[in-house]
Amino acid sequence: MSRVLLLCLLICFKAEAQTSALSVADSLYAHGKYSQAITVYKSDTLNPATNLKIAKSYEAIGNYDKALKYYQKGLTKHNLLSRFNYVKLLFKTKQYTLAKSQLEALIALDSVNPNYHYQLGVILEATNDTTAINKYQTAYKLDSTHQKAIYKIARELVKTRQFDKANKVIDEGLMEYANNISLISLKAQNLYYKEYYEQAQQWFHKLLDLGEQSEFIYEKLSLCYAKNFHYKEAITYRQKTLKYNPQNANAMFVIGSYYEQLQDYENAKKYIEQALLIKDQPLDFEYQKLAMVYNRLKKYDKAIDAYKKAIKEDPDRVDIHFFMLLSKERYYADIDAKIKLYEDFIKRFPNEKNFVRIANRRLQELKEEKFMSETD
Template sequence: MRFLFIFLVLVSFHKTLAQPSVLNQADSLYANGNFSKAITVYKTHDTPSDVYDKIAKAYVAIGNYDLAIDNYEASIKSNPQNALIKYQYAKLLSRAKKFDKAAILFNDLVYEDYKNPNYHYELGVVLEKLGDSSAMNRFRSAYDLDQTHQKAIFKVAKHFLIKRKHELSHKYIDKGLESYQNNLELISLKAQNYYYQDDFKNARTWFETLVSLGESSEFIHEKLSQIHAEFSDYKLAIEQLKLVLKYNPIDSNALFLIGTYYESLQDYAKAETYIKQALLLKDVPLDYEYQKLGVVLNRQEKYKDAIAAFNKSLKENPKNVSSEFYILMSKDKYYEDIDTKIKLYENFRDQHSDTFYAQFADRRISELKKEKFLKAED
């Protein structure tokens, strides 16, 4: 009996020593990213309730949310008072888009520890996904509890930006930037606030701050281009739109705007190139775009091509009287016979006598008749 007792004690002692070794081995595998093997080793532990949460984390790491949820539920049954496990489980439910269950769990956590700002924030995120307007109350509670909570600040500041309450949005953004001056999300909101307030000077400063911090997006470059154009800095506006084209090479609007900016810089050849590229891509009524191309061609004294462009504009929109008048002006430059020009202007004036273009036609008819008279005297 004595030998049997000693044997059982030794076996028990050996198992007691072995279990920490199992945990150490599994934890090491997990820490080194070998999650599947870690799960296998965790499952050999004699007390499953001690490792359910660890197995759940490993399943999350390999993207198996269903088994992770199963293990978190088992862990909570074994450890009902462990708030950390509940919190991790609730976050997983949110990630797995099980928002109703996540909301219940986060709400319980808020009730258990109302002064934890992250519980409020995470509940707000879930309520937001559910379309519940009370989400903003949770974000503001998180901020009230921790005025350095960057994620909560972003949510509140963005809410006020959308509501066009710019001063309130600035207030929260500035508070966030006090504790984290390079928060890219808040800097972006700052730039957008100024942009929608038509404060383009400050908007440019903050959008350029984003770029200086390594940010680059179609949205940023598009807005910067528009702002540069507001200040007639067309070269800078073109640079930004060319960056937009790196994200979307077939952006017909960007191509067209580049063309108009080159026109403003009096680089009509490049203006023609970009406007033509835009026209090839657009699949909408193009009377304005063809009209702009005609103007650019006229500037280069390509009157025949300009007439063709204006005719296309008129074909796109037969009621576009301005295109019809541009055709007339181009023919005035292109044709040499004065009588033909006079007749063209007279026909136009008679057809569009109720428009202000008729006044221009009358003035040009007078000029042409005077020119004809002077030539006759010669």
């Protein structure tokens, strides 16, 4: 056998073996055995298509860093599907700038793909770019049945109180997909904001019929019934909200007021007393804890606000006054203002020896700092 023939046979054998191995890997991937598939795929990493399969496998098991690495190895200019999948993974990993530039390159190659424009809108929205709505509108123009684009546009119309326009867009979407939960919810809210309460409650009920349950749905249903003086139904649905938040004092008070409308004064008394009992619980510790967290985040203005609420709950707690003093010192830039804070505290609480001792020491340090700065 000639050397040339032998070499040809070896090449054919190797290619056949490689093809067989990749078929095994494809089967492993199809059956969800992604890690095993990766091991087999890695026998042929010189092939861009194989690298893309490795990327998809890593993405399937949640190893996004490695998935991105293999996407970069396997991407080619004209493989638009894989490039789009790469963009979506960049977005998922919050690499918005790179995702945006990659997607704009795709749009340059295929400007009539509605999903490209929609995804660009999603990226822009994530970065608080108000032009996102323009991309959703472009996607909608290219595909008037695009449910996600329709929802985004309708949501913006509801938010800007353009209720009639919103209703038209929502209805177009529901004609194509009648059980779109997001659009049904938006439809119900839109009718509620327009004060069409009977129609709104029908759409909130449709959400329940489709298996959707939430505190928001039950609360809005209750309000719809109450607006039309159907207080028994209003009570029924408001009570359902309590399973999500049993200590909701506002919900209890509202239920009590509905019972009052029905002249059921015993139940009215029961729920209103429960509401007042919850509301009467002091929250000084909770507000103080919140203030401490804000201090850790160096958001001293918010910490001061939280301490003020804690003081309102319990004005006699000197420790809260003192800790608010420390937050104000961090927040204020002017050294004279800081000095006055400590002087005022010492005058207000002269009998609080421990706190006054600390305040006096800090006051002295501030005065020395002021003196040194003035002599420089």
